[in-house]
Amino acid sequence: MKIDIILAGVGGQGILSIAAVIGEAxxxxxxxxxxxxxxxxxxRGGDVQSNLRISDQAIYxxxxxxxxxDLVLALEPMEALRYLSFLSVDGWLxxxxxxxxxxxxxxxxxxxxxxxSGFQRKVILDVDSIAREAGxxxxxxxxxxxAASPFLQLDYSGLEQAVRHIFGRKGETVVxxxxxxxxxxxxxxxxxxxx
Amino acid sequence: MNKLLLLGDEAVxxxxxxxxxxxxxxxxxxxxxxxxxYIQSSDKAQKENIHRAWSANEKTAMEAAMGMxxxxxxSMVCMKHVGVxxxxxxxxxxxxxxxxxxxxxxxxxDPSMHSSQNEQDSRxxxxxxxxxxLEPSNQQEAYDMAYQAFELSEKLGFPVxxxxxxxxxxxxxxxxxxxxxxxxxxxxxxxxxxxxxxxVNARQRYKRLLAAQQDMQAISEASSFNTFLxxxxxxxxxxxxxxxxxxxxxxxxDGCPYPVLKIxxxxxxxxxVAQLLESCDQLVVLEEGYPLVEEMIxxxxxxxxxxxxxxxxxxxxxxxxxxxxxxxxFGLKTTKxxxxxxxxxxxxxxxxxxxxHRDMYDALNAAIADYGxxxxxxxxxxxxTLGYLPxxxxxxxxxxxxxxxxxxxxxADAGLExxxxxxxxxxxxHSGMTSLLDAVYENTPITVIISDNEVAAMTGGQDSPGSGRxxxxxxxxxVEPEHIRSLLPLKKNHDExxxxxxxxxxxxxxxxIIPRRACIHTLKRKKTASNEN
Numbered sequence: 129m130k131i132d133i134i135l136a137g138v139g140g141q142g143i144l145s146i147a148a149v150i151g152e153a154x155x156x157x158x159x160x161x162x163x164x165x166x167x168x169x170x171x172r173g174g175d176v177q178s179n180l181r182i183s184d185q186a187i188y189x190x191x192x193x194x195x196x197x198d199l200v201l202a203l204e205p206m207e208a209l210r211y212l213s214f215l216s217v218d219g220w221l222x223x224x225x226x227x228x229x230x231x232x233x234x235x236x237x238x239x240x241x242x243x244x245s246g247f248q249r250k251v252i253l254d255v256d257s258i259a260r261e262a263g264x265x266x267x268x269x270x271x272x273x274x275a276a277s278p279f280l281q282l283d284y285s286g287l288e289q290a291v292r293h294i295f296g297r298k299g300e301t302v303v304x305x306x307x308x309x310x311x312x313x314x315x316x317x318x319x320x321x322x323x
Numbered sequence: 324m325n326k327l328l329l330l331g332d333e334a335v336x337x338x339x340x341x342x343x344x345x346x347x348x349x350x351x352x353x354x355x356x357x358x359x360x361y362i363q364s365s366d367k368a369q370k371e372n373i374h375r376a377w378s379a380n381e382k383t384a385m386e387a388a389m390g391m392x393x394x395x396x397x398s399m400v401c402m403k404h405v406g407v408x409x410x411x412x413x414x415x416x417x418x419x420x421x422x423x424x425x426x427x428x429x430x431x432x433d434p435s436m437h438s439s440q441n442e443q444d445s446r447x448x449x450x451x452x453x454x455x456x457l458e459p460s461n462q463q464e465a466y467d468m469a470y471q472a473f474e475l476s477e478k479l480g481f482p483v484x485x486x487x488x489x490x491x492x493x494x495x496x497x498x499x500x501x502x503x504x505x506x507x508x509x510x511x512x513x514x515x516x517x518x519x520x521x522x523v524n525a526r527q528r529y530k531r532l533l534a535a536q537q538d539m540q541a542i543s544e545a546s547s548f549n550t551f552l553x554x555x556x557x558x559x560x561x562x563x564x565x566x567x568x569x570x571x572x573x574x575x576x577d578g579c580p581y582p583v584l585k586i587x588x589x590x591x592x593x594x595x596v597a598q599l600l601e602s603c604d605q606l607v608v609l610e611e612g613y614p615l616v617e618e619m620i621x622x623x624x625x626x627x628x629x630x631x632x633x634x635x636x637x638x639x640x641x642x643x644x645x646x647x648x649x650x651x652x653f654g655l656k657t658t659k660x661x662x663x664x665x666x667x668x669x670x671x672x673x674x675x676x677x678x679x680h681r682d683m684y685d686a687l688n689a690a691i692a693d694y695g696x697x698x699x700x701x702x703x704x705x706x707x708t709l710g711y712l713p714x715x716x717x718x719x720x721x722x723x724x725x726x727x728x729x730x731x732x733x734x735a736d737a738g739l740e741x742x743x744x745x746x747x748x749x750x751x752x753h754s755g756m757t758s759l760l761d762a763v764y765e766n767t768p769i770t771v772i773i774s775d776n777e778v779a780a781m782t783g784g785q786d787s788p789g790s791g792r793x794x795x796x797x798x799x800x801x802v803e804p805e806h807i808r809s810l811l812p813l814k815k816n817h818d819e820x821x822x823x824x825x826x827x828x829x830x831x832x833x834x835x836i837i838p839r840r841a842c843i844h845t846l847k848r849k850k851t852a853s854n855e856n
Contacts, residue, residue: 138670151495155326161497162496164494164495165493165494167353167357167493168354168437168782172673173672173673173675175669175670188573188576189573190490190569191645191646192646194647194659195657209663209667210663210667212663213662239666240666247661
């Protein structure tokens, strides 16, 4: 088993909390993992990415080679497209649909949609709205993770367990909110995957 | 023992704690910051009162670490690569004096300049000082090497450098710990001359360093961190240093067909290199950073171009390595199915919305708008360096920590009418104070803006040792009290700020303006932390 994931977003959006849940679930299943992060200057509103690699064999490179990623998981649609060249033949794109506009030359929505719609294997969803429905916009990351869960080759219960552990110190209400957000994201992906 | 999921930086920190350090000394700098932060948040460090406060700069950090070693205890000193330049004086001399308590010097290099102004390779410093350098390829090795480096340092009587790079520093993986070792007892050198580097003593100490080179070489030859992996295809022999080994093996998942010498400890193991060179048609050197090893083996002339790498051109001369670059060096094809669509725009970092630096730059730009080429603004290292970018376009220089003030001074000496320096609070106490003293000494007409957000913000909000005493420091250095002006950088104070800046840049002497407002990120984090507790 081997899965290579590129997590993408804008500095401050919190892609690392998604990586933390996946990472913990993977370690609990006794898998190897490597996860490289971006710290420093780019975190100030720039594009950030994390390479997350999970395998039942030892992993060499901290970075995923071009054309080898199984999944690009993005909190922002233009950031999702930035890493398209890393996707493999069977790779999936799972992304938030809502742009984060903090640059003057951000592309027009229409052109962005056009670019995304040209790609077949994808789950695009408005994670903020769904998180609000689940109870709070703060659970948006878990909606995205839920939408990615069918592609992760990890037990869904393992992801739930990691959510419980990571959010546990914030109390049961926060845990339940995040679990609900996770399952709502998962439901949307399953809808897309239906034959 | 259970695996811990650690960043490379954290693995180094955990190893130091397990190896029984009595103190870590450091100034924050990407990608080294998380080493010290990990120790600061460790229960063990608190319980045993292991020294872990930030130092004013890398030089003071290195000197304090030497003091701890003088007193017989183990110490670690950590910095980013350009910090090694700041610490270079005590660093070079630490190899002359040698150590008593084990001293590990961690240099975190930043190839590709993710967060730096150059990509210098600290292995050169290790070679320059003639001390052993360890270079891990993964998080477990980072742990093991840091742990063993203290023993090696005490065995040899010299500091040992641990060199890591951004990718390893900021990547997480499982790490297995070793046995915890107690701290050293306070004890001193048997030789009263050891740390007194008067020429008469220093000449003796230097001879001792030269004599020790043989031991260091012998230890490297036998080191388990330098390993040979046989291969059948002798058309190429590969030398893979540190993390470069990972990118090689990523491309040869089922085993590398060529013989590989994996390097993790310097000086280079001469015998193993010679054997590989003789048995193969061509040598491929994979190293993260400058072509140090390639140049050492190939020499000046590299007759027959037998040694290849970054210098020969099979790999790029600059920037970080990755699996694709290494694949190309072996003629392996990568599969790229999709191109990045043209709609994707670059998204450079920017000053946060609501940041006080923004208000400072708006006011500064307005204050000097009329002066055109007669005004230049000298920047410094920190978040506020982003003032160079649109919409501010406020900076004309940024060289190194503290250079804003001294470059402004030099330009004023040359005849520039309005020389303005912009420096952060932490950078000012790191290296700006002596610069200011130079200006005060000659009463050079410069205006220094210390944009104070009360933390080292770019690296994540570490304490700034000058917090709460910047005015006192400037007055103490001799700046006239009426030309030390404190401001609150807010939109509503824009007009007042413009007026004050105009007044001070027209004063023909040294003035200091201190716009002060806490970093909004640090405030937010503190609020979250207090809500959770």
